[in-house]
Amino acid sequence: MSATQQAIKASMLSVVVPIYNEETGIDALIERLVPACEGQFDSRFEILLVNDGSTDSSWQKICHHADRDSRIAGIDLSRNHGQQLALSAGLSHAQGDYVFILDADLQDPPELLGPMLEKLRAGNDVVYGQRKSRNGETAIKLFTSAMFYRLLGKLIDTDIPRDTGDFRLMTRRVADHLQAMPERFRFVRGMISWVGFSQVPLHYERDARFAGDTHYSMRRLLALAIDAVTSFSIVPLRFASHLGMLFGIAGLLSLSWVGWGWFTGGAVRGWASLAGLILIMGSVQLLVLGVFGEYLGRMYMETKRRPLFMIAEVHRQPVVATHSANPVHRMNQEITESLRAAG
Ligand code: UDP
Numbered sequence: 001m002s003a004t005q006q007a008i009k010a011s012m013l014s015v016v017v018p019i020y021n022e023e024t025g026i027d028a029l030i031e032r033l034v035p036a037c038e039g040q041f042d043s044r045f046e047i048l049l050v051n052d053g054s055t056d057s058s059w060q061k062i063c064h065h066a067d068r069d070s071r072i073a074g075i076d077l078s079r080n081h082g083q084q085l086a087l088s089a090g091l092s093h094a095q096g097d098y099v100f101i102l103d104a105d106l107q108d109p110p111e112l113l114g115p116m117l118e119k120l121r122a123g124n125d126v127v128y129g130q131r132k133s134r135n136g137e138t139a140i141k142l143f144t145s146a147m148f149y150r151l152l153g154k155l156i157d158t159d160i161p162r163d164t165g166d167f168r169l170m171t172r173r174v175a176d177h178l179q180a181m182p183e184r185f186r187f188v189r190g191m192i193s194w195v196g197f198s199q200v201p202l203h204y205e206r207d208a209r210f211a212g213d214t215h216y217s218m219r220r221l222l223a224l225a226i227d228a229v230t231s232f233s234i235v236p237l238r239f240a241s242h243l244g245m246l247f248g249i250a251g252l253l254s255l256s257w258v259g260w261g262w263f264t265g266g267a268v269r270g271w272a273s274l275a276g277l278i279l280i281m282g283s284v285q286l287l288v289l290g291v292f293g294e295y296l297g298r299m300y301m302e303t304k305r306r307p308l309f310m311i312a313e314v315h316r317q318p319v320v321a322t323h324s325a326n327p328v329h330r331m332n333q334e335i336t337e338s339l340r341a342a343g
């Protein structure tokens with residue numbers, strides 16, 4: 001075994017899984033995730049299941065698993081914060097040398113941890129799952145997602161890889177940099193790309209959901225898309241002035257056409273065209289104002305500097321042995337003690 005391999009063998013993994021109303025899938029997730037982690041890290045791993053204000057029995061299931069296995073911990077958010085903030089809450093507790101992010105619905109196969117780790121061993125800092133195919137997705141979702149990534153690619157400088165979700169394995173230093181980014185509107189996959197270092201894809205077949213339905217309606221997807229664009233680009237703001245110039249030129253052309261008509265005796269008649277122009281101008285101005293408003297509103301929300309998420313409870317097994325050989329146990333114990341000391 002090489003020195004790097006040995007270092008990886010002795011290091012620790014944190015797995016972060018955001019969970020929102022996934023009661024039907026949690027058992028199957030744990031059943032596949034635990035052996036996948038054991039295969040690579042023996043018992044040196046922690047699985048952080050973040051309950052994002054589920055209204056079903058997800059939290060009870062999470063506690064059940066955390067009670068049975070000390071390597072599993074539950075983090076209960078005070079309400080539904082959205083997947084991106086749930087992820088951030090999980091990352092803020094992740095202590096491992098490597099951090100593995102995956103969805104709870106088994107669309108991202110946990111068994112890919114091995115191949116991803118191999119790619120990290122080759123000297124990379126992030127390995128992201130890139131979908132070769134996506135089973136069980138509707139044609140509309142495939143189309144809108146493809147359009148979104150292409151548009152995003154045009155608007156921003158950061159190279160956010162296409163056809164990826166949040167399925168990723170990263171090193172501690174990337175996780176630390178991510179932690180240091182304080183923004184409220186979080187598009188985690190974009191933020192990870194922004195951090196840089198060496199990031200490589202692992203191509204995989206995206207499975208269909210194990211159970212239940214997607215939580216992303218068209219409206220939520222659109223909101224995520226606006227978050228992505230506004231947090232990585234100010235091109236839409238510049239677009240406003242371009243639009244202004246374009247319509248200015250169009251106005252000048254139409255005025256010269258009217259003037260020409262006046263000189264040649266064939267004055268342009270009618271108010272319909274005028275009404276049309278006023279409507280178009282009005283709509284363009286409102287559109288531009290809307291784009292400004294979007295950025296201004298986000299600035300306002302950011303300046304409040306509210307905490308990103310509220311944690312109601314961290315559910316971990318109390319550790320019995322003071323000098324446990326298991327580093328995760330020791331770490332859990334320290335955290336439990338510091339929480340107790342803090343009251
Ligand atoms: N999720 C979450 N909070 C939400 C919505 C979703 O934590 O408000 C979790 C969900 O439980 C899942 C992951 O985010 O683990 C991805 O959600 P989903 O499968 O619905 O998205 P899709 O795969 O359809 O894009």
Ligand code: MG
Nearest residue numbers: 103105107209
């Ligand atoms: Mg899913």
